[in-house]
Structure formats: structure tokens, C-alpha cells
Amino acid sequence: MLDDELLDRLQRGAFGYFLDEANPTNGLVADTSRDDSPASIAVVGLALSAYLVAAERAWLTREEAAARTLVTLRFFEISAQGSAPDATGHRGFYYHFLDKQSGKRVWQCEVSPIDTALLLAGFLTAGAYFTAETSAENEIRALARELYGRVDWDWARNGKSTLAHGWMPECGFFHYDWEGYSEATLLYVLALSSPTHPLPATSYASWTATYQWENIYGRDLLYAGPLFIHQFSHAWIDFRKIRDSFMREKGSDYFENSRRAVDVQREYARRDPNEYGHYGPDCWGLSAGDGPGFSTMRLCGRERRFFQYTARGAPYGPDDGTIAPGAALASLPFAPAHALSAVRHYLELYPEWTDTWRLPSGFNRTAPGKDSRGWISDGFFGLDQGIAVLMIENYRSGLLWRLTRRSPLIRTGLRRAGFEGGWL
Secondary structure, rough: OOHHHHHHHHHHHHHHHHHHHHOOOOOEOOOOOOOOOOOHHHHHHHHHHHHHHHHOOOOHHHHHHHHHHHHHHHHHOOOOOOOOOOOEOOOEEEEOOOOOOOEEOOOOOOOOOOHHHHHHHHHHHHHHHOOOOHHHHHHHHHHHHHHHHHHHOOOOOOOOOOEEEEEEEOOOOOOOOOOOOOHHHHHHHHHOOOOOOOHHHHHHHHHHHOOOOEOOEEEEEEEEOHHHOOOHHOOOOOOOOOOOOHHHOOOOOOHHHHHHHHHHHHHHHHHHOOOOOEOOOEEEEOOOOOOOEEEEEOOOOEEEOOOOOOOOOOOOOOOOOEOOOHHHHHHOOOOOOHHHHHHHHHHHHOOHHHOOOOOOOOOOOOOOEEEOOOEEOOEEHHHHHHHHHHHHHHHHHHHHHHHHOOOHHHHHHHOOOEOOOOOO
16 A cells, blocks of 8 residues: 555544544544543544534535534534633633533533643634635634633743642642643744734743753754654644744754654664563554553562553653653654655554554553554554644644645644744
8 A cells, every 4th residue: 555545544543533532513532432422622622623624625515514613613602701610611721621512611620721722723724625605615714813812821820920720710720830741833823913912021931941852862852752742733833944943053953853753652662671572663653542550460570560651751751661662653744755664564453443443542562452562552542543634734734834834823823832934
């Protein structure tokens, strides 16, 4: 199978998750395909951007994509804000997990700035894509602007220099803030650009002051262990050749940094320091994802400790032998040859995955599973499927990057963060 045909099948298979798991009455999308899964606001943001891809590739008509988008935006426009049990959000932000049917907060979860940012990225890219002078597309643009303008970013600092990780009605703000390089670049860009409640520009500088620059396996890079950190902001923002103050000092950019992160992951897998046996240059991808479950067992004369859902990373761990295949696929824009080679290897190991063309959240050939090939995650995770759709598209056509490059909001946020050069 040629590379383009392979990517088309994988991309369309991943997009099918949003057709299967969305509630057509409110646009909310399940966090996972498992029974009784709540909706995740981050997955909804990915879904909104995936609908644009589907319209471009004729998997949906433009009218169908617009209709799905409108249902979602209208729900968030009228949903309750506050600390009451029926609320979906607070001060323009949204609770991390919502009941898929009612839209109410579940699990006593937090108001999540980062997941709200992923949701807003979906709103704003929809507004940038649907530019026709029709009633539906005019309403999409208006609602996207309105919902973005509601967010009180300055409140989320809690009087400090950087953004808090979350807030809960029961206990207030979390005691820890965003520190160290992470997927929060998108969060800060959106927060800095707000026309109503922006962050001060000094907040971004305070965050980057906590970065950790390292030399790993002879490669200089801004360190973050899990691959998703090097991917999620890139799903919407084209970081090629644009640099903030930190990256100008290092002579690099965030796109190049993600490419180096892939190199580190592959070298770590080649060395396989924990001797799992199945790691290698075509079997890599430590990231946030499902796992075999919390347990410790003795296997082949060696004690092994396994985890449930966690953020695995290289080279400092945690690492229980679980590979997130979607993390390799979402690395396609940074290292296309390596990503494609890895995905082909996974499909050779598990040919049944071509039944749906959706990659599971994780597999672990060391942990016991249903057969001799080890453990495989049950069901599918919306974050995995969404990032696959978007990053494959950015590699194939650059669609999401084109939309945000011409967005005044994104450009303003990047400039306020100190980015210069390239397409800016």
C-alpha cells in the first residue's frame, strides 16, 4: 500500500470515532468509546477541527460539517456557568468532563484551562474555515468570537504570574501552576490574545523561565518526556521558523524541537534500557495513554511494574513497556519516514487493526494479555483519534496551519508572546 493510501485509511478511520461517539443533539463527544464514558471538552475541540478536515476530504459535505459545528457552539452558548451542580463551566472556562447527554459537570472534575484552550482552538478554527456569507456560517463565526471573548484568563492566574492548572468549586484553585515546557503553548497564545480578559505578556515570560534545556543522546532540546507535549499545540499552530525569546537564544524553534524529541524517543527505544525486548527504531512512542493497570508482577525472572492511564516519557520515564502507537502517527509532520515506518510495523504486529484503521491507545507486549502478543488497550480514546486526524492533515495539506496563520487572534497572541520571523 502506498503511503498516501495508508494515511488516507488511517485518517478516515480515526475520523470515524467522531461520527460514532458524538451526541447529535448537543455536539458533545465521548472521552473514550467505552460504555458510559463522559464527554471530554478537549475531544470536542478536536472534533470541531476534524469536521473541517472531513469537509475538505469530502467525508462530510460542507453543510453537514457546518451543522455539526453549529449544534456544538449553540450548546456551549446556552450552557450554565458557575459552581452549581448543573454547570458546564465557570468564568468562560469549562469543566474537564461533562455528562454526554445533559452537559453537566461529572466526577467533581476541575475547571480546566488547558482543555478549555483545546476546545477554543476548535471554535476558532471553525470560525476561520466557515467564511461564507450564509446564515449558518455567519452564526458559526459570531458564536466562536463570543465564546472566546467570555473567558476570563486573568482570573485563572489566581493573582500569580502564571496560569493555574485548574479550579474546583469545592476547594478553589489548585496549588500548582504551569511550570516546565508542556502543551500549554497554545493555552498561553490564546490567553495573551484575548480582547476582553488577556494575560499580561509577562506571564508568558514567567512560564518559559521554568523551561528545562537539556542534552540527551547528543541532542540539544527543550525537554519534555511524553510525546503528546511535543504535538498538541502543533495541531493548530505552525511553529516552523518562528521563535520566541527562549528559542531565539537557543537557535532553534518548537517544530525543530519536536523533531529532536522524536529522535530521542527512537534512540531510547533502540537502547531499550529496561530490556522489554519489543522496543526498537520502529517501535517507539512513549506518551500519555492507557495502560495494563496498576500491578507488579514477576515476569521472566524480573519484577515488572505496570501503570494504568499515565503520561509515559523518554528517557526519564515513567516507562512500563507500554507503547502509544498514535503518538508515533501524530509525529508525522516532524519525522514522516520514521512515523510511517513505525505505523507499518505496528500493523504487521497487529493486522486486525486494519479492520477499523484506528490505532488503540496503547499496547504492551510484556504485560499479560488475551494472547501471546501481550496487552492491548480496549476501545478507543478521543484524544488519540483527534490528534491523528489533525496531524495527518497538517502533513498532507497544512489545512489547520493555514487557517490559524491567517487568524488575527493567533497572530496577536504569538506576537505578544514574543514570537518573530517566518510566516509572522
